[in-house]
Amino acid sequence: MTAALLFAQVEKVATPKLDWAATAPLLILCGAALLLLLISSLTTSRPARGTYAVITVLASAFAIGTAGVLWARVTDAERGAFTTAAGALTVDGFSVFFIVVISLGIALSALLADDYLRRENLDGPELYVLMLLSGAGGIVMAMANDLIVVFLGLETLSIALYVMAGFNRRRAESRESAMKYFVLGAFSSAFLLYGIAFIYGATGSTNLGDIAGFLNANTLEHTGLLLGGFALLLVGFGFKASAVPFHVWTPDVYQGAPTPVTAFMASASKAAAFAALLRVFVSTFAEYRLDWQPLIWGIAVLTLVVGSVLAIVQTDVKRMMAYSSISHAGFILVGVQAATAQGVSAALFYVLSYTFMIVGTFGVATLVSGKGDEHHGLEAYRGLSRRRPGLALTFTVFLLAQAGVPLTSGFLAKFYVIGAAVDAHSYALALIAMLSSVVSAFLYLRIVVAMYMTDEEGAEPGPRVRVPLGAGVALGLAVAFTVVVGILPQQVVHWADRAIPVVLASGR
Amino acid sequence: MSDFLQAYLTVAVFGGTAGLLIAGVLGLGRLIRPSRPNPDKLTTYESGVDPVGSGFSQSQVRYYIFALLFVLFDVEAVFIFPWAVGLETYSYFGLVEMGIFVFILVLGLVYAWRKGVLRWV
Amino acid sequence: MNVPEWWYLVLSAVLFSLGALGLLIRRNPLVMFMCVELMLNAVNLTFVTFSRSLNDIGGQVVVFFVLVVAAAEVTVGLGIIVSILRRKPGTTADDLSLLKG
Numbered sequence: 001m002t003a004a005l006l007f008a009q010v011e012k013v014a015t016p017k018l019d020w021a022a023t024a025p026l027l028i029l030c031g032a033a034l035l036l037l038l039i040s041s042l043t044t045s046r047p048a049r050g051t052y053a054v055i056t057v058l059a060s061a062f063a064i065g066t067a068g069v070l071w072a073r074v075t076d077a078e079r080g081a082f083t084t085a086a087g088a089l090t091v092d093g094f095s096v097f098f099i100v101v102i103s104l105g106i107a108l109s110a111l112l113a114d115d116y117l118r119r120e121n122l123d124g125p126e127l128y129v130l131m132l133l134s135g136a137g138g139i140v141m142a143m144a145n146d147l148i149v150v151f152l153g154l155e156t157l158s159i160a161l162y163v164m165a166g167f168n169r170r171r172a173e174s175r176e177s178a179m180k181y182f183v184l185g186a187f188s189s190a191f192l193l194y195g196i197a198f199i200y201g202a203t204g205s206t207n208l209g210d211i212a213g214f215l216n217a218n219t220l221e222h223t224g225l226l227l228g229g230f231a232l233l234l235v236g237f238g239f240k241a242s243a244v245p246f247h248v249w250t251p252d253v254y255q256g257a258p259t260p261v262t263a264f265m266a267s268a269s270k271a272a273a274f275a276a277l278l279r280v281f282v283s284t285f286a287e288y289r290l291d292w293q294p295l296i297w298g299i300a301v302l303t304l305v306v307g308s309v310l311a312i313v314q315t316d317v318k319r320m321m322a323y324s325s326i327s328h329a330g331f332i333l334v335g336v337q338a339a340t341a342q343g344v345s346a347a348l349f350y351v352l353s354y355t356f357m358i359v360g361t362f363g364v365a366t367l368v369s370g371k372g373d374e375h376h377g378l379e380a381y382r383g384l385s386r387r388r389p390g391l392a393l394t395f396t397v398f399l400l401a402q403a404g405v406p407l408t409s410g411f412l413a414k415f416y417v418i419g420a421a422v423d424a425h426s427y428a429l430a431l432i433a434m435l436s437s438v439v440s441a442f443l444y445l446r447i448v449v450a451m452y453m454t455d456e457e458g459a460e461p462g463p464r465v466r467v468p469l470g471a472g473v474a475l476g477l478a479v480a481f482t483v484v485v486g487i488l489p490q491q492v493v494h495w496a497d498r499a500i501p502v503v504l505a506s507g508r
Numbered sequence: 509m510s511d512f513l514q515a516y517l518t519v520a521v522f523g524g525t526a527g528l529l530i531a532g533v534l535g536l537g538r539l540i541r542p543s544r545p546n547p548d549k550l551t552t553y554e555s556g557v558d559p560v561g562s563g564f565s566q567s568q569v570r571y572y573i574f575a576l577l578f579v580l581f582d583v584e585a586v587f588i589f590p591w592a593v594g595l596e597t598y599s600y601f602g603l604v605e606m607g608i609f610v611f612i613l614v615l616g617l618v619y620a621w622r623k624g625v626l627r628w629v
Numbered sequence: 630m631n632v633p634e635w636w637y638l639v640l641s642a643v644l645f646s647l648g649a650l651g652l653l654i655r656r657n658p659l660v661m662f663m664c665v666e667l668m669l670n671a672v673n674l675t676f677v678t679f680s681r682s683l684n685d686i687g688g689q690v691v692v693f694f695v696l697v698v699a700a701a702e703v704t705v706g707l708g709i710i711v712s713i714l715r716r717k718p719g720t721t722a723d724d725l726s727l728l729k730g
Binding site: 148151152155159162163166169172175176178179182183186187189190193194196197198200201204205206 | 638645648649652658661665668669671672675676678679682683685687688691694695698701702705706708709710712713716
């Protein structure tokens with residue numbers, strides 16, 4: 001009997017419809033990862049320098065391109081947002097926005113990694129494969145319309161990141177950071193999963209659309225299970241977004257991981273965490289806003305204060321930037337806490353500007369650290385303005401943007417977030433955010449001063465700094481974005497405004 | 509007190525009794541037994557050869573690598589079993605989908621092989 | 630005799646807490662991994678319990694995914710441990726203290 005006859009006799013199950021255009025960015029990233037793996041498994045000769053990085057960047061560019069096509073489709077008034085893969089993925093402006101942010105994170109980090117890997121004698125496709133897959137996991141998190149899909153995306157993102165953190169196996173710091181990240185990451189994802197189980201128990205579904213529908217239609221007699229679920233989910237997301245008190249891994253891992261990987265972690269992985277947080281809490285659990293808002297309020301305050309105060313006592317620049325990234329997470333949480341369309345749009349604007357700032361910052365750190373990835377102390381930056389004026393100026397732009405100086409995207413990002421908090425009547429939070437931005441400004445100025453003012457003339461010059469092509473392109477793009485958007489933000493604000501997450505019931 | 513808690517009273521009484529019994533018996537033993545400490549009593553085998561070295565021996569790292577590969581590929585069978593049972597209802601869609609799934613797994617195996625992981629050193 | 634559902638929930642909560650505590654207290658990396666597994670499997674038990682009480686198959690399907698994710702996670706974790714132990718046999722979590730400040 002042939003297979004065709006065999007199949008013909010049995011009743012078919014309805015197989016889920018996949019919208020190929022909507023899943024194209026994911027398929028491109030995963031396909032590129034498989035392609036790189038295939039090339040490295042089947043060929044014996046080494047390909048030309050930079051081939052892997054170029055493939056990675058091209059794949060991200062294609063992903064962004066397909067996202068652009070999708071954007072036109074989902075923002076079209078008649079067609080609008082939709083779900084695909086049996087209600088597992090939502091395709092709306094929000095998804096598309098994060099596809100772009102995460103793909104940008106991949107592309108910029110890959111450009112930084114290219115020269116880094118050759119410098120450290122680690123050249124190979126593996127880091128790019130992991131980066132692409134990890135980014136795909138992040139996109140799944142942003143598109144997920146089901147808590148289990150959020151979990152799967154988070155794990156794809158994290159498992160690849162654990163390996164990436166320990167990628168420089170010869171450095172004990174790198175191995176150690178991988179171990180720490182792994183143990184704490186596994187711990188937090190177990191909490192997230194337990195939270196999902198609670199929500200499932202309370203609402204009878206893991207589908208975000210069904211959960212929102214259930215919560216709108218019914219009043220729960222006992223909310224204990226649901227609220228426990230909220231708290232546990234917040235632990236999981238807070239960990240990935242490195243919000244205090246779930247931040248303890250951040251400084252160690254950011255410091256120990258290879259610097260381009262740190263750039264990726266700080267940009268793409270954090271963006272994915274906020275994507276999931278926004279979609280799950282702000283849109284799905286909107287009905288129970290009054291229950292979770294105080295939690296986020298507390299986390300945001302702690303994150304802002306701890307991030308900006310502890311950053312000041314650090315001496316290692318990578319560690320400083322780790323704490324500064326914690327304080328940025330606090331600012332984004334201020335937008336989340338507002339739980340309004342304005343707050344979400346401000347948080348999105350912040351995430352996009354932050355991606356460029358932080359990749360640029362760690363990009364400069366990659367270059368300055370020199371061979372061995374060792375020179376991360378403040379002294380390595382001393383007198384950088386004389387050795388490498390261009391690089392010093394670039395770094396200054398990123399630092400000022402992070403500090404929130406006007407005419408940079410960082411200023412507007414902070415401004416919108418605080419504005420959203422004020423409009424949502426969270427005056428105390430807005431005030432704390434402003435104060436913490438003043439405190440952390442000191443930190444950034446300290447580095448700028450170190451670069452531009454060298455008091456002792458006979459001081460030993462730091463290591464020679466080389467700016468390779470890939471990293472140069474990445475830094476150039478990041479600076480251009482930071483400055484141009486800082487002056488002309490309208491277009492990006494317009495995008496962020498139209499990228500509010502939509503909750504759709506599953507297609508069933 | 510509700511019926512629910514009353515049902516638990518039994519458990520509490522039972523647990524308490526058990527605790528008291530253990531504490532009582534051990535305490536009684538401690539009171540009446542003679543105490544003559546002797547270093548020989550602390551050895552692993554009181555009448556036998558002295559053990560040499562630590563009780564834990566380390567396995568070679570190469571076993572781990574195989575164990576890792578085994579765990580990884582073994583668990584994927586979780587998806588293949590239900591598919592095999594329901595293949596007829598999934599028709600060509602299922603066949604193609606499983607083909608892609610297995611292809612990705614094989615790619616991983618080929619990669620491991622090319623990196624020399626499968627060689628017994 | 631029918632065992633009430635909440636017994637399973639309490640059991641899984643206890644297992645989950647044991648796993649979490651173990652992860653915080655134990656210093657042997659392998660035991661820490663086992664604790665992670667314990668936590669994940671406690672959650673699996675919760676899912677299956679809810680799945681039964683809600684009469685919804687979804688919760689049991691989740692368990693499949695969690696099992697596979699847990700295996701992948703442990704594989705990567707063991708790989709990291711092996712690469713650490715290769716250089717420094719007998720490492721415990723307290724020995725990992727290069728990074729602090």
